Amino acid sequence: MPRGRREEMVAFWRTFARNRLAIIGGVVVAILVVFAVLAPVLAPWDPNKHDTRLILTPPSSHHWMGTDQLGRDVLSRVLYGSRVSLAVGFVSVGIATLVGMLLGAAAGYHGAWVDAVIMRFVDLMLVFPRFFLLLAVLAFLKPSIWTIMVVIGLTGWMSVARLVRAEFLTLREREFVVWSESVGASAVRVVFRHILPNALAPVLVAMTLGIPAAILMESGLSFLGLGVQPPHATWGNILTDGKDSLEIAWWMTVYPGLAILITVLSYNLLGEGIRDALDPRLRQTRVGRVLRLGR
Amino acid sequence: MGLFVLRRLLLVVPLLIGITFISFVVISLAPGGPLDFLEADNPDLSPEVKRQLTELYGLDKPIVVQYGHWLLRIARLDFGRSFLPDGRPVLAKILERMPVTLAINLIELIIIVSVAVPIGVLSATRQYSVFDKITTIFVFVGFATPDFWLALLLMALFGAQLGWLPISGLRHINAEYLPFWSQQWDLISHLLLPIAVGTFGGLAGFSRYMRQSMLEVVRQDYVQTARAKGLPEEVVIGKHALRNALLPVVTILGLSLPGLIGGSVIIESVFAIPGMGQLMVQSIYARDYPVVMGNLVIVSVLTLFANLFADLAYGLVDPRIRLGRGRRSR
Numbered sequence: 001m002p003r004g005r006r007e008e009m010v011a012f013w014r015t016f017a018r019n020r021l022a023i024i025g026g027v028v029v030a031i032l033v034v035f036a037v038l039a040p041v042l043a044p045w046d047p048n049k050h051d052t053r054l055i056l057t058p059p060s061s062h063h064w065m066g067t068d069q070l071g072r073d074v075l076s077r078v079l080y081g082s083r084v085s086l087a088v089g090f091v092s093v094g095i096a097t098l099v100g101m102l103l104g105a106a107a108g109y110h111g112a113w114v115d116a117v118i119m120r121f122v123d124l125m126l127v128f129p130r131f132f133l134l135l136a137v138l139a140f141l142k143p144s145i146w147t148i149m150v151v152i153g154l155t156g157w158m159s160v161a162r163l164v165r166a167e168f169l170t171l172r173e174r175e176f177v178v179w180s181e182s183v184g185a186s187a188v189r190v191v192f193r194h195i196l197p198n199a200l201a202p203v204l205v206a207m208t209l210g211i212p213a214a215i216l217m218e219s220g221l222s223f224l225g226l227g228v229q230p231p232h233a234t235w236g237n238i239l240t241d242g243k244d245s246l247e248i249a250w251w252m253t254v255y256p257g258l259a260i261l262i263t264v265l266s267y268n269l270l271g272e273g274i275r276d277a278l279d280p281r282l283r284q285t286r287v288g289r290v291l292r293l294g295r
Numbered sequence: 296m297g298l299f300v301l302r303r304l305l306l307v308v309p310l311l312i313g314i315t316f317i318s319f320v321v322i323s324l325a326p327g328g329p330l331d332f333l334e335a336d337n338p339d340l341s342p343e344v345k346r347q348l349t350e351l352y353g354l355d356k357p358i359v360v361q362y363g364h365w366l367l368r369i370a371r372l373d374f375g376r377s378f379l380p381d382g383r384p385v386l387a388k389i390l391e392r393m394p395v396t397l398a399i400n401l402i403e404l405i406i407i408v409s410v411a412v413p414i415g416v417l418s419a420t421r422q423y424s425v426f427d428k429i430t431t432i433f434v435f436v437g438f439a440t441p442d443f444w445l446a447l448l449l450m451a452l453f454g455a456q457l458g459w460l461p462i463s464g465l466r467h468i469n470a471e472y473l474p475f476w477s478q479q480w481d482l483i484s485h486l487l488l489p490i491a492v493g494t495f496g497g498l499a500g501f502s503r504y505m506r507q508s509m510l511e512v513v514r515q516d517y518v519q520t521a522r523a524k525g526l527p528e529e530v531v532i533g534k535h536a537l538r539n540a541l542l543p544v545v546t547i548l549g550l551s552l553p554g555l556i557g558g559s560v561i562i563e564s565v566f567a568i569p570g571m572g573q574l575m576v577q578s579i580y581a582r583d584y585p586v587v588m589g590n591l592v593i594v595s596v597l598t599l600f601a602n603l604f605a606d607l608a609y610g611l612v613d614p615r616i617r618l619g620r621g622r623r624s625r
Binding site: 119120123124125127128129130131132133135136137138139140141212216217219220223224225226239242243246247250253254257260261262264265268269 | 309310314317318321322324365384435438439440441442444446447448450451489529550553554556557558560561564565572575578579580582584587588589590594598599602607
């Protein structure tokens with residue numbers, strides 16, 4: 001390896017800290033995670049408590065984001081909704097990363113026919129318009145938060161697989177890999193000890209940019225009524241409720257939408273910051289191009 | 296070029312088979328098979344429907360035979376009949392929805408390309424200028440805006456508040472009684488908001504790619520050479536740089552088609568446009584499985600062909616491929 005891991009971290013942090021937008025993104029992401037975890041403590045009201053006297057009241061000092069058509073507090077529902085978004089984002093990206101790394105590593109390390117088969121499979125999965133595929137799968141399964149996570153994860157691993165494969169193809173030929181192979185290290189050891197740790201950088205970026213994509217996907221599915229089911233609050237289904245009273249209750253549409261926008265924006269800023277800091281060359285190459293296609 | 300076209304065309308065959316295979320896997324996902332799943336959902340499923348389904352998917356046969364059976368039917372464009380009371384052929388239902396969806400996506404694509412290219416070029420040639428900064432903000436906000444939320448906001452503003460534009464469907468109820476030109480305007484006014492929403496997200500992505508591609512190209516030696524031999528800047532940028540910067544963008548265009556078409560689901564649902572996306576959602580609500588599967592297969596095949604088209608266009612614009620020298624790296 002050309003440089004020690006520690007020096008790399010320092011160099012990474014120096015570049016990252018200079019990127020003001022990325023820092024802002026990171027701070028907002030951290031705040032959002034705290035909000036989601038502490039939602040039961042922070043929420044001023046019970047998100048599912050109906051109150052017929054409070055139907056569609058505009059924002060006030062008691063209900064900062066107003067109330068919905070059943071008199072439920074919108075702020076509390078948005079806070080609880082962030083838990084769903086966050087959970088779906090993290091778990092589905094975790095699944096996608098795992099599948100993508102395994103297939104990408106197998107393709108890149110083994111090469112030959114394994115590579116050919118896996119990469120044709122990636123091409124095939126990329127042909128499907130993702131939203132249509134998601135809907136078709138969900139049509140046959142009972143909608144629940146777990147189904148959503150698995151389905152979003154299993155339709156989103158292709159960019160990770162491509163990135164990992166590309167890294168493996170170059171790393172496989174590097175001296176330290178060839179050397180450890182030549183002294184008899186097993187394939188498993190070479191892959192997990194020597195190649196994979198060096199291929200993680202683009203994966204980290206793909207994960208950070210994959211989370212907001214998954215959040216958008218989940219909110220879209222919930223908006224169509226095919227995601228996490230009511231009365232469970234999600235940003236998507238608050239917006240569905242808001243659609244029916246759009247003309248008289250703007251607050252039900254504006255706030256949850258802003259929540260999605262701010263969340264996705266912050267993750268994107270953070271992800272791009274990490275990418276630029278990891279390797280300035282990556283800005284215009286593989287990662288930069290491939291990553292955006294998951295949308 | 297001939298070899299390139301041939302290779303691309305041959306690649307389509309396994310992908311076509313792959314599409315039907317994945318779709319088949321999706322059907323088999325239903326726990327206990329599609330019949331049990333349907334019955335759990337709807338206990339008084341008629342024996343007639345069950346028999347129809349068993350026949351359509353060959354459910355009484357081993358799974359490999361089932362797939363072969365299904366593949367043969369699809370090869371003959373037989374997607375079965377809808378479960379809805381009308382019982383019409385799935386293919387007919389999908390075909391009548393196709394033109395709207397294709398037209399909207401095509402218009403969006405044309406707008407995206409014709410606006411994003413100049414924006415990308417301008418922000419690349421004036422990197423870090425005010426214009427560049429504004430478009431960068433626009434790009435990040437564009438990426439982060441959920442399309443259905445944007446649709447709702449535009450509906451509230453232009454539909455409810457200002458009353459300028461209709462917010463649902465394709466035509467006014469009395470459209471047929473209007474004079475010819477009013478009818479055309481009626482259609483266009485119904486399409487303005489959906490197209491605006493569909494264009495927004497894509498525009499952000501493409502202007503970003505265009506900018507990056509252009510930034511890469513203007514650093515190349517041949518651009519410096521063109522400048523050094525005294526060509527005016529417009530020619531250097533507009534001809535030498537632009538042509539090369541457009542190449543990778545054509546590839547991106549092909550690769551982002553599935554995303555664009557996928558967006559039809561949300562946009563058509565929100566604006567009540569009778570296209571393939573709305574049909575998909577309606578069929579899922581109605582548990583009309585033959586239509587769901589037929590729609591998935593057909594929309595994916597359409598995407599595949601659109602992709603192929605973009606690939607061939609790439610071959611046409613890239614002289615290395617057009618003249619049959621060098622291979623395009625993946």
